[in-house]
Structures are given as C-alpha cells and as structure tokens.
Amino acid sequence: MILIIPEKNNPILPLTISVKEIKSIVNWFEHHQRSFYALGWSYLGNQGKIEELFYRAILQVHKELPKFKNSTSFEMWVLSIFIQVCRELPIDNSLKASEESIFHALQQLKEQEREMLVLTYIKGVSREEAAQLLQVSPEQIKELLFSGFQLLRKGLGNGECYQGCKEYQKLYMDYLERKLERPRKIDFEMHIYHCHNCQDDLASLQETILNFSETIETFNVPADFMENVKERVSQRENLLKQKKTKRKRIGLISASVLVLFICTGFFTGIFSKIYYSLTEENKELRVFLQEDLGERLGLEAKSNGVKIKIKSVIADEIQTLIFYEIEDTNDNNQYMINIDDGIFIEDEMKIMVANTYPMYIPPDMESDLNKKEKNIYHGKMSLRPVKENEATIQLNIKKVLKLKRNSSDSYVNMVPEEGDWKFDIPVTKKTSVEYALDEEVEIEGTAVLIDKLILAPTGTILQYGLKNEQPEKRIEMINFKNLEINNKVAEPDLYGNSYVHAQNDLRWSKFQAHFEPLFEKETNEVKVRFDSVYLSIVDNKTIDLNASKEYPQTFEYAGSTISIDKVEMGQSATVVFSNHEIKNRAYESLHYNIVTEEGDDSSMEMDHEGIIVDKNGKEYDMKKITPKIYEVMEQPRHFFTVQSTKIHGKKVTPKSLEIYGYSTTEYLNDEIELQTELIEAGT
Incomplete structure (x- = not known):
C-alpha cells in the first residue's frame, strides 16, 4: 500500500511514503532532525534519551501512518506524535553547562509555557497551529508566550529589575511580531518613546528572545546522532527499496535543478525588456523583471477550489517581496493573503532577519489588472528579509481572505477561506547601496540629522535622527513630500515609516522613511523635500x-x-x-x-x-x-x-x-540638497 502525502511543493518531504517500509519515515526525520533534535533537547536534555525519543516517534509514525488524513499537514501530524512521546519520557534536570543554560531555564517552565516557546521559536509553527496542538484558546497564546519569555528571562538571571506598564506589557508580543493594528501600534510606540520602564522592559525581553533565537540557530546536532537512530531501526529496513527510493529522489531533484537552471539563464540582457513588456501584464512586476531583479517562478498549489500561484520574488536587505495571483476556480470571488493570519514559514527565525518587520501592503482593488477578471486577484506581500544571499522559503498558507465591497467602496467583512497551500520559493537576495549624508538641520526648533540614503531594489530609504532636547516640544515623526535622485522623483510610502531598533549613536533616535524604488545605484546628491512634522507638546x-x-x-x-x-x-x-x-x-x-x-x-x-x-x-x-x-x-x-x-x-x-x-501637526514647505558619500556598495 502506498499513501500519497499532499506535500508536492516540499522537496524535503518524500512524495510517497510506504506503509510497509519504515525507511522513508527515517529519511523524513533525518531531513528535519535539527529542529526536532532541539525540540527534544528542550524537553529531555540528554542525547541518549533523545535517541530513544526519535526511535519511538519513528515507530509510532509508521504504526499510525494508515490513519493519517489529508485534512492536516504531514509535518504537523508527526509533530503531535513527537510531542506526545516527549511527554512520556522523563525530563533530565541535570543541565549545568553554560552553553545549555537556555535549555536548562526552559525545563524549569510550566509544560504549556515551555511547549508554546519551543513550538513557535524552535519548530517554527504558527500561533494557530501551536494552539491547536496544545489545545488552548487563541487568547491564551499571547499570555503563554509573554509569561514564558518573562520566566525564561528570570531563569537566565536578568529579569528581576524590569517593570513595564501592565497595560502595555500585554502588547509586547504583538508589537515584536508586527501584529498590532496601525492606531494601536502608534499609541504603543508613543508610550514606549516616553516611558523608560517600558523601554528597558521591552528591550530586555527582546534581547531574551533574540538570544533564544540565536541559541537555536547555532545549536548543532551531533554528527553521529541519526546514524545511531538508524542503527536501531536498520533491521526493519528493506535495502533494495532503500536504494531504489534514493535513486528516484536524486533524479527528481537533479531534474528540478536542471529546469531551474535553464529557466534562469534563458532570458537575459536586452531581450528581457522586450520579452517582459509583451508577456507580463502586472506593470509593477514587469519593471522588476526588466531590471533583472527577479524571475518568473510559476509555482502553483490548489485547495478547496482556490488556486494560488507564486509569480515571482524580489529580495533585498529591506524585505522579501512576493508577487502572487489567486484564482477562484469555482466561483467569481477574489481572495488576498494576509501575512498576519494564516501563513507560516518553516524555520523563519533561522533563515530570516530577526528584529525586522515586513512592509504593510493594503489590498488594491482599483488597479486595472484586478478589475479585469472577477475571479482572479493579483497581489503582493512583504516578508522579512532573508539572511543569506541564497535561500529557500518554505511557505505554508492555511487561510486566504475573500474580498468584499460595500456601497462606499470600502472593504468589509473579509471572510476567511481555509485551505492548505504549500510552496518552496527560491530566493536570491539583490544588493543595495548605502550613502552617508550626515547633515544636521533644524526643524521647529529641534535638531534633525539627515543620516543616510539607501538605494535598494524594492525601495529607497532615507534614515534620519531626532535629537529632542526641548522638553516642551518634541518631534515624534517627520513626513516627507518626496526625494529627488538623478532627476527622478521618489514618492513616499504612506505605510513605510519605521523606528530603527539598533541605535549606534545614543544622542539620536533613528527612524527610516520609505519611498518607492528608483532602480538607481549611483548618485552624487539627493534633494529632500519635507511635508509635515508630528509634534508632542x-x-x-x-x-x-x-x-x-x-x-x-x-x-x-x-x-x-x-x-x-x-x-x-x-x-x-x-x-x-x-x-x-x-x-x-x-x-x-x-x-x-x-x-x-x-x-x-x-x-x-x-x-x-x-x-x-x-x-x-x-x-x-x-x-x-x-x-x-x-x-x-x-x-x-x-x-x-x-x-x-x-x-x-x-x-x-x-x-x-x-x-x-x-x-499636533505642523505643515512644512522646506527643501534641502545634500551631497552623498558612498558607505558600502553591494551590502
């Protein structure tokens, strides 16, 4: 009997898993051993017990495999079995080594708090999936994450002296994970700006989270670990089928690499501009493709009559921008993807830059492209930037939103449509160029540092600093009219102002204003035009x-x-x-x-x-x-x-x-012209 696992977009998961043969399950665990090993260590703290854990989990998955239902993902199903086996084995409380101090502190937490942290930050499952696995309500998720990290911080010996405001502590996790609605986010950042207790509390908590993530990223599986596990199940393997399966998988991967190589190398140079002008209907994506900043992918997945196509991805140090298309194959509905609800990225903290936030992109129903067909929506979503120049994003979409209009053309009652769409998205990060400006000006009696200019493929960034030395008047935010670079005008992104968390010079509070991309790499000067300032009196x-x-x-x-x-x-x-x-x-x-x-x-x-x-x-x-x-x-x-x-x-x-x-807001009508000095090219 062969059970087909619906994971066609995940090359790590075998396309077929044999109920009779246990080898395919061992292979699957070997591909996922790092995250599962760290998960096991957080429970057990002993390599011998983790080998026993893997052995028992593999046997249990093999035993239960005929009962597997396609209504859930294979990995989540395996994870539920793995956790159950974890709970059956005794915890080793003897961890003392400094490099394992975080795991030692983890083991002191209550079961649900520990499990919520390891599931979301070690295994990388979404909040919704973690809640389902642990059988807790969505309201309990934030409480468990926050209390878990608080106790983890305390267990590491640095949590006693931080006391933030209780009403804002409830928002810490949503803020750090970019889940706050815009008005609430503004209110939170204004409070944090003025409240030193909350600043210290949030910074300490964030440091604990980052240290936790970094520990997981650098956590290594012993070289002989899986070999020891394999030895225990080798008597149940069929050597002939093992070799045949291995040859098939290598052939499939080689063929995929060959096809990808041909596609990426075919349309280059001047012909790409002509080709994409004739074949790409999305004007914004067309420009990126013509500038050789991305390529067509054509990845597709279908669930419940809704087909999602990943058309292309453009990546740099600012964000990972994904262009997608959603088609309702059964009816005339249009759907969009909400990055804050229903999407999950495998090992997100491992492959993506922590302490960064995706750009907010509202639905665009007024474009000619989205008015063309009633059952197709063309959209884009912003994800965190990837760490390495080459990466693969394993994207799992569990929910899309049905777009509805009322009589005033506003979007109301966006109905969620559940499904299961999985993609392996290859990403190549493009380079950016940074220029120093280092010009200090005065606005409304306050010193403002026009710090630097960043020219990136997906956007143009002006970084500035505020030195609020007047206690009776403070600039909270500057709104810019536009930038002019090489006689090209970059309009501002209304949703793109952000606070720079890594502050190298404590004299200034640094911010970044985002503008549309100009696809420029060199410039000698920039004109900065101001629009207004938001003041606190x-x-x-x-x-x-x-x-x-x-x-x-x-x-x-x-x-x-x-x-x-x-x-x-x-x-x-x-x-x-x-x-x-x-x-x-x-x-x-x-x-x-x-x-x-x-x-x-x-x-x-x-x-x-x-x-x-x-x-x-x-x-x-x-x-x-x-x-x-x-x-x-x-x-x-x-x-x-x-x-x-x-x-x-x-x-x-x-x-x-x-x-x-x-x-209050004060309108401005100022313009300054600044000379640029190259800091770094190809960052």
Missing part, C-alpha cells in the same frame, strides 16, 4: 474627578473647551471626555492618565473616536476611512473627538485626569 494640567458629581462638566485646555462626559466608579470604572470642535484647535489628541485612589495596580483600556481632516479642510470619519482614500488625501491630520478609558480592578475610584500634553 508638554502642557501639564490636572482636573479633579468625582463620580458623585453630575456630568458633563467642562474645563479649558490649550485654547479649547473640553467636556468630561462620564465618570463612573466600580469594578470597571469609566472616564470619557470629548471635544467635537476642531476648527483652529491646537491639539489633535491628548496625552493623559487617569489617577485612581487605589494607585497604579489597575490596568487601563483606552479607546477613541475621531475624524481625519485634509489640508483643504475636508473631513473624513476615522473609522470609515479606506486605504485608497487615505492615499489620495493631501496632508491629513487625525483629530480625536472622543477619548475614553476603562480602568479594571476589584473596586476602582477615579480621582483625577492628569494631562501631560498633546500631539
């Missing part, structure tokens, strides 16, 4: 609160009359204040805290309502805005009209509203 005021009073009540602040609409006490106390008059208003949003009689032990949940106003005075409801409208607005400002806070605790009594200051 310090202006302290305290307003007493009393739930026994009748509300609303008003107070004056920053030239405006603000209404306190509600003050309620109890297990979930509430404070709501508002100001719907935005004309000539000095502030856009208030920075504040609610002080309670019980002190700082209570957690707070903040929310807001508001409108967006462009430079011409046109107003938009903040909750109804769509990416397409946002992209065409001219210099938008975000005014909060209602700000509310819920304070959770056993019994909470709001005492006062403490306002620290506010945020």
Whole structure:
C-alpha cells in the first residue's frame, strides 16, 4: 500500500511514503532532525534519551501512518506524535553547562509555557497551529508566550529589575511580531518613546528572545546522532527499496535543478525588456523583471477550489517581496493573503532577519489588472528579509481572505477561506547601496540629522535622527513630500515609516522613511523635500474627578473647551471626555492618565473616536476611512473627538485626569540638497 502525502511543493518531504517500509519515515526525520533534535533537547536534555525519543516517534509514525488524513499537514501530524512521546519520557534536570543554560531555564517552565516557546521559536509553527496542538484558546497564546519569555528571562538571571506598564506589557508580543493594528501600534510606540520602564522592559525581553533565537540557530546536532537512530531501526529496513527510493529522489531533484537552471539563464540582457513588456501584464512586476531583479517562478498549489500561484520574488536587505495571483476556480470571488493570519514559514527565525518587520501592503482593488477578471486577484506581500544571499522559503498558507465591497467602496467583512497551500520559493537576495549624508538641520526648533540614503531594489530609504532636547516640544515623526535622485522623483510610502531598533549613536533616535524604488545605484546628491512634522507638546494640567458629581462638566485646555462626559466608579470604572470642535484647535489628541485612589495596580483600556481632516479642510470619519482614500488625501491630520478609558480592578475610584500634553501637526514647505558619500556598495 502506498499513501500519497499532499506535500508536492516540499522537496524535503518524500512524495510517497510506504506503509510497509519504515525507511522513508527515517529519511523524513533525518531531513528535519535539527529542529526536532532541539525540540527534544528542550524537553529531555540528554542525547541518549533523545535517541530513544526519535526511535519511538519513528515507530509510532509508521504504526499510525494508515490513519493519517489529508485534512492536516504531514509535518504537523508527526509533530503531535513527537510531542506526545516527549511527554512520556522523563525530563533530565541535570543541565549545568553554560552553553545549555537556555535549555536548562526552559525545563524549569510550566509544560504549556515551555511547549508554546519551543513550538513557535524552535519548530517554527504558527500561533494557530501551536494552539491547536496544545489545545488552548487563541487568547491564551499571547499570555503563554509573554509569561514564558518573562520566566525564561528570570531563569537566565536578568529579569528581576524590569517593570513595564501592565497595560502595555500585554502588547509586547504583538508589537515584536508586527501584529498590532496601525492606531494601536502608534499609541504603543508613543508610550514606549516616553516611558523608560517600558523601554528597558521591552528591550530586555527582546534581547531574551533574540538570544533564544540565536541559541537555536547555532545549536548543532551531533554528527553521529541519526546514524545511531538508524542503527536501531536498520533491521526493519528493506535495502533494495532503500536504494531504489534514493535513486528516484536524486533524479527528481537533479531534474528540478536542471529546469531551474535553464529557466534562469534563458532570458537575459536586452531581450528581457522586450520579452517582459509583451508577456507580463502586472506593470509593477514587469519593471522588476526588466531590471533583472527577479524571475518568473510559476509555482502553483490548489485547495478547496482556490488556486494560488507564486509569480515571482524580489529580495533585498529591506524585505522579501512576493508577487502572487489567486484564482477562484469555482466561483467569481477574489481572495488576498494576509501575512498576519494564516501563513507560516518553516524555520523563519533561522533563515530570516530577526528584529525586522515586513512592509504593510493594503489590498488594491482599483488597479486595472484586478478589475479585469472577477475571479482572479493579483497581489503582493512583504516578508522579512532573508539572511543569506541564497535561500529557500518554505511557505505554508492555511487561510486566504475573500474580498468584499460595500456601497462606499470600502472593504468589509473579509471572510476567511481555509485551505492548505504549500510552496518552496527560491530566493536570491539583490544588493543595495548605502550613502552617508550626515547633515544636521533644524526643524521647529529641534535638531534633525539627515543620516543616510539607501538605494535598494524594492525601495529607497532615507534614515534620519531626532535629537529632542526641548522638553516642551518634541518631534515624534517627520513626513516627507518626496526625494529627488538623478532627476527622478521618489514618492513616499504612506505605510513605510519605521523606528530603527539598533541605535549606534545614543544622542539620536533613528527612524527610516520609505519611498518607492528608483532602480538607481549611483548618485552624487539627493534633494529632500519635507511635508509635515508630528509634534508632542508638554502642557501639564490636572482636573479633579468625582463620580458623585453630575456630568458633563467642562474645563479649558490649550485654547479649547473640553467636556468630561462620564465618570463612573466600580469594578470597571469609566472616564470619557470629548471635544467635537476642531476648527483652529491646537491639539489633535491628548496625552493623559487617569489617577485612581487605589494607585497604579489597575490596568487601563483606552479607546477613541475621531475624524481625519485634509489640508483643504475636508473631513473624513476615522473609522470609515479606506486605504485608497487615505492615499489620495493631501496632508491629513487625525483629530480625536472622543477619548475614553476603562480602568479594571476589584473596586476602582477615579480621582483625577492628569494631562501631560498633546500631539499636533505642523505643515512644512522646506527643501534641502545634500551631497552623498558612498558607505558600502553591494551590502
């Protein structure tokens, strides 16, 4: 009997696994031995016991193989068996060696916390898959990851002195994994910018995560490990079938390499521009192909009537940009991929750069290409940059989103469609060029360092630094109108501003502004045009609160009359204040805290309502805005009209509203011209 395993896009997994022959299962474990060995070590801490673990797991997989169902991936099915065998073997608590200190600390965690860390960071499974394996709810996943890393940090001896704000600690994992929605992310980064406790706490936690990831990356399997395992199962192998299977697999791999070699070498030089102009309908991808920055892949996978095609991949130090096409073969629906939900990359922390975040790419339903056919969507997604110049991304997609429109052309109720699409995507990372600018200018009384220019295939980056020496006024972010390089204008990416986590010069807080790619490699100068700055103004005021009073009540602040609409006490106390008059208003949003009689032990949940106003005075409801409208607005400002806070605790009594200051936007019309100095080419 031969069982067909639906892993056609994964060359590591055998295309056929024999129920009668155990050799194919041994081969599969050998290909995956590194991640499974590290997983076993985190449980057992002893090589002899891990050999026993592999031996038992191989026998159990072979025994259960006829029961395997195609509704789940083969690897996840094997993993569930592997974990069960792990739990049956006793843990070795004798680890003392310094190089194994992280594994020793892991073994001191509770079972679910340890398993969540090793599954997501050692084995690389998605949160959803880990939750399914461990039978926990999605809400428990973040709690287990956060508490697990907190205890791991403590177990390593450096977690006692860090105390971040409880309400923001809940967001640490989502922030580090780029899962926060944009408004929440802005609020979080503004808080982190001002709160030294949270800065230290988050940095320490991130260092623990990075050390953990680096330990896993450098963790090696003993050279003779699998040989010892093979010896124990060799009597169950069939030598003739082993040689035949090996010859077939080598032939398949050789044929695949030959086809790839022919395809990559055929269309080069000047003919590629003509060829792709006639054959590639996606205009954006066409330019990349004509510039020889990528190649056609044509990888396909189909599940539940939905066919996904990976058309091409463009990779550099900024991101790994994947162009894809999704076809509904049964109906007239269009689907997109959401990188924050339903995708999983095998060994992501091993092959991709940690402490980086993919670029946000909203759906584009207005393009001519996506209006052409009702059942096909052409999209792109951004992943982290790969570490090496050559890599293979093993991408597993478990969910796509069905795009729906309402009468206002906004996207609502995007329905998830589950399936199983797997791809092995070959990646070649292209080079970038960095230029030093090192020019210090003054904006709104604050020193700004125009630091460096990065010319990369997928984008143009301007790195700048802020030296906020004025406590009463701080620049939080600069918005640029455009860059001009070699008489070419690069428009800004509205979703591309990012904080630089690796700060080499502590005098400056470094940021990166992203612009569209210009495909330039050399330049002597750059023109920088400013659009606006987002400011934080310090202006302290305290307003007493009393739930026994009748509300609303008003107070004056920053030239405006603000209404306190509600003050309620109890297990979930509430404070709501508002100001719907935005004309000539000095502030856009208030920075504040609610002080309670019980002190700082209570957690707070903040929310807001508001409108967006462009430079011409046109107003938009903040909750109804769509990416397409946002992209065409001219210099938008975000005014909060209602700000509310819920304070959770056993019994909470709001005492006062403490306002620290506010945020506002100032428009600019400045331009500077800078000379460039080459730092590094071909990075």
